[in-house]
Structures are given as structure tokens and as C-alpha cells.
Amino acid sequence: MKKFFILTVLAAFTIIVSNCGSSKKATASAPKSNYETNLKTLIADNCSPCHIPAKGGNKKAYDNFANVKTDIDEMIRRMELNPGEKGFMPFRKMTKLSDSTIAVFKQWRADGLLEK
Numbered sequence: 001m002k003k004f005f006i007l008t009v010l011a012a013f014t015i016i017v018s019n020c021g022s023s024k025k026a027t028a029s030a031p032k033s034n035y036e037t038n039l040k041t042l043i044a045d046n047c048s049p050c051h052i053p054a055k056g057g058n059k060k061a062y063d064n065f066a067n068v069k070t071d072i073d074e075m076i077r078r079m080e081l082n083p084g085e086k087g088f089m090p091f092r093k094m095t096k097l098s099d100s101t102i103a104v105f106k107q108w109r110a111d112g113l114l115e116k
């Protein structure tokens, strides 16, 4: 009887420990991207100076979370055009942004347009 009791306690303990482990793994997977961490510098690097008022840009400001949030579909659409096509961004550049850069914008949209 005593043996049975010890075995039961051990089994319960094992189940608890293994559940803790798996729930930790689930929450540690891929944090969602956000404007402050993932987009701000990309925009500053690629859409400057035209869309950065502090740099003298006079086009729609994209150093600003609210504008990027409303315009994200149009931003992605224009980045995916080819150089020379009407509406292509970055304006007048000869090369598109890399697929991996554009993917960061798409991932941000998929993650739910978080500010930070």
C-alpha cells in the first residue's frame, strides 16, 4: 500500500513537471513584431528623407505609428512594384527593397499592427 502511494505521488509530480515545461516552451515562441522595434529603423533607412519630416521630408510622415498603421497596405503595394512603375517606392530608386525587408512589413501586418 505504501509503495502504491509513493508511485502515485511520483506520477502526479511527473505530470505537473512535464506540463510546466511544455507551457513555457509555447509562450517562448516567436514574439510578435512591433513598429518601434521592427519597422522604425527600416523606414528611417529606406523612406528617408521624403517621408521623415525631421529630415526635411514633405511627403506623408512615416516616422509616425498612426500613419504607418493606416497606410501599410499601400506601402507594401508600392514597395512590391518594379522600379520605374508608377507609384513605386522608394521613389526614383533603381532597385526594390529586398524580399526579406518587405517581409518584415508583411509580418508586422500579420502580427496585428502593434506599436510596441
Ligand code: HEC
Pocket (backbone or CB within 6 Å): 043, 046, 047, 048, 049, 050, 051, 059, 060, 071, 074, 075, 076, 078, 079, 087, 088, 089, 090, 091, 092, 097
Ligand atoms: C526620394 C523620395 C521618396 C522616398 C525615399 C520614398 N518616397 Fe514615398 N513618396 C514620395 C513622393 C514624391 C510621393 C507622392 C507621389 C506619389 O504618390 O507617388 C510619395 C508617396 C508615397 C505614398 C502614398 C502616400 C499618400 O499620401 O497616399 C506611399 C504609401 C509611399 N510614398 C510609401 C513609401 C515607402 C514605404 C517608402 C520607403 C520604402 C518611400 N515611400 C520612400 C517620395 C519618396
